[in-house]
Every structure is written in C-alpha cells, then in structure tokens.
Amino acid sequence: MYAYIDGKLTFKNPAYVVVEAGGIGYHINISLNTYSSLGDAERCKLYTWLHVKEDAHTLYGFAEEGERRLFLHLISVSGIGPNTGRMILSSITPVEIQTAIVKADYALIQRIKGLGAKTAQRLVLELQDKLKKEGVDSLISMPQHNTVKDEALSALVMLGFAKQTAEKTIDQILKVTEGTLSVEQLIKHALKNL
Numbered sequence: 563m564y565a566y567i568d569g570k571l572t573f574k575n576p577a578y579v580v581v582e583a584g585g586i587g588y589h590i591n592i593s594l595n596t597y598s599s600l601g602d603a604e605r606c607k608l609y610t611w612l613h614v615k616e617d618a619h620t621l622y623g624f625a626e627e628g629e630r631r632l633f634l635h636l637i638s639v640s641g642i643g644p645n646t647g648r649m650i651l652s653s654i655t656p657v658e659i660q661t662a663i664v665k666a667d668y669a670l671i672q673r674i675k676g677l678g679a680k681t682a683q684r685l686v687l688e689l690q691d692k693l694k695k696e697g698v699d700s701l702i703s704m705p706q707h708n709t710v711k712d713e714a715l716s717a718l719v720m721l722g723f724a725k726q727t728a729e730k731t732i733d734q735i736l737k738v739t740e741g742t743l744s745v746e747q748l749i750k751h752a753l754k755n756l
Contacts, residue, residue, distance in 0.1 A: 563612045567590065568583060569581045569583030569584070576594055579600070579608070581606060581608060589621065592608070592623050592648075594653075596608070599626070600625065609627050610622065611624075613644045629651060631696075635693065636689075639685055642681065649675060653675065663685055668682045671686070695724050710743065723756055728752065731752045734755070735748060
C-alpha cells in the first residue's frame with residue numbers, strides 16, 4: 563500500500579523510528595541495518611511494507627529497496643513472520659544473508675537468533691533459486707538517473723525474467739537499433755525475443 567515514506571525523522575531508536583510526513587507521524591519498525599544507515603540525518607526516505615493483521619496494522623521500513631525485497635522473500639518462507647524477518651536483517655547484512663542462502667551456508671544462517679536447522683533448510687530450499695536468479699547486485703539500490711537499458715532491464719526482472727537472459731536480449735536489441743528506442747519500445751522488443 564505504501565511504497566515509501568519520505569519526511570522528517572522525529573524519533574529514532576534501534577527498533578523503530580517515527581517519520582513525520584504531511585503532518586502525520588508514522589511509527590515504522592526497522593532493522594539494525596536500516597538504523598545504522600540512517601545515521602544522524604534529519605530527513606529520511608524509508609521503503610515500507612504494511613503488515614495487516616486482524617488486530618494490528620504494522621509498518622516496516624527499510625533504508626534500501628533491495629533490503630525490502632529481501633525481507634519480502636524471507637517472510638514468504640513458511641514459519642518466518644515479519645518480526646523474524648526483521649531479526650534476520652538485524653543480525654547480518656542483507657548481502658551476507660543472500661550470499662549465505664545462495665551458498666547454502668547453514669552454519670551462518672543458524673547463528674541468527676531464533677533460526678534452527680529446519681528453518682535454515684527451508685530458507686535455502688525455498689529461496690536459493692530465486693536469489694540466484696536475481697543476483698547479489700539486486701540488493702544495491704537503483705541509480706536515480708536510470709538509462710533506458712536500466713529501466714527496461716528492471717521492468718523485465720520485475721516481470722519474472724532472469725536478469726542475465728534479459729540483459730543479453732536487451733544488449734542484442736540495442737546493437738541492432740543503435741540505442742534509438744524508448745523504454746517502452748525496448749521492453750516490447752525484448753518481450754518478443756524472450
């Protein structure tokens with residue numbers, strides 16, 4: 563429902579922040595990773611996810627879009643809820659988590675508080691292929707001024723195509739057309755070739 567909240571950081575502690583935007587103060591749960599990324603900033607932009615339960619609506623915030631994407635992967639695994647996902651992101655960096663899952667590093671995963679052998683196996687089993695497909699660089703936030711190629715590639719990955727395959731297809735199209743296509747045209751050509 564909320565993609566991100568950008569506003570004045572009015573309160574900050576390692577578990578949550580309060581961000582004032584449009585005269586409303588949003589209580590947003592964060593990981594230690596996000597907490598350290600915020601530093602001493604007076605303004606912040608947090609990518610958010612709203613968890614709706616019968617008795618509560620809870621916002622979770624992330625300093626980077628990649629961290630939010632990883633969080634959503636983590637909570638898609640049976641037995642891992644939002645608080646456990648936040649605990650995982652607070653224990654080690656998102657890149658370390660992704661690398662541990664891709665390389666099936668059970669020892670590192672089990673060192674995270676609250677994760678046992680079965681949960682570690684489930685994480686690897688359910689997420690290894692997805693995270694391999696995305697690649698570790700998917701956790702790095704997209705540059706603000708994307709090129710036509712970057713935007714088209716991002717759209718194709720969001721549609722579920724493997725990043726490497728989509729990138730090869732886009733490169734082939736750009737060679738033929740000498741880079742004269744708009745983002746929409748490039749995506750349409752790529753969809754025909756994928």
